[in-house]
Amino acid sequence: MFKEDSIEVRRDVNAMLIPSGDKVTVKKGALVMITQALGNSYTVYINGNLARVEGKDGDALGMVILEEPDFNMLDGTLEDKIWEVLKTCFDPEIPVNIVDLGLVYECYTEMVDQGFVVHVKMTLTAPGCGMGPALVADIEQKIRTLQDVNTVKIDLIFDPPWSRSMMSDVAKLQLGML
Secondary structure (H helix, E strand, O other), rough: OOOHHOOEOOOOOOEEEOOOEEEEEOOEEEEEEEEEEEEEEEEEEEEOOEEEHHHHHHOOOOOOOOOOOOOHHOOOOHHHHHHHOOOOOOOOOOOOEEEOOOEEEEEEEEEEEEEEEEEEEOOOOOOOOOOHHHHHHHHHHHOOOOOEEEEEEEEOOOOOOOOOOOOOOHHHHOOOOO
């Protein structure tokens, strides 16, 4: 079955192993299977592992190149822009963004010197969720693209514990729960 669903990688491409967050290179000619294509990235299955390939490298998978929008161009405050960025972050195993999943409890900025520190308090769907490091790395990398952001501090908390009741109606609809 894997052979039929697999895609041959067209060029060497950088990826991030899930859940560790380690950086790897997927070599040209490797066979992968795309398991998810959300949030401007592709999650691929390769050699018994999951890896995330940035959307800008979609051509290496024979897919569309997914351009990351420039959130700096949006109207609104820095916090408004951060919330929009967070909506592009997806748990690699669940096809819903982390905001609609109810994983983000708090987000605020603090002016320090000539820039901002962004504080995000969030949780995972389960305390032992192995996707945590990959998710945190994705969030931090995306928030750092915003102008005047010097530091991103992500605090993983588990009190209150996440429950399905924290999901938005949009998320519940996407997952067939409504």
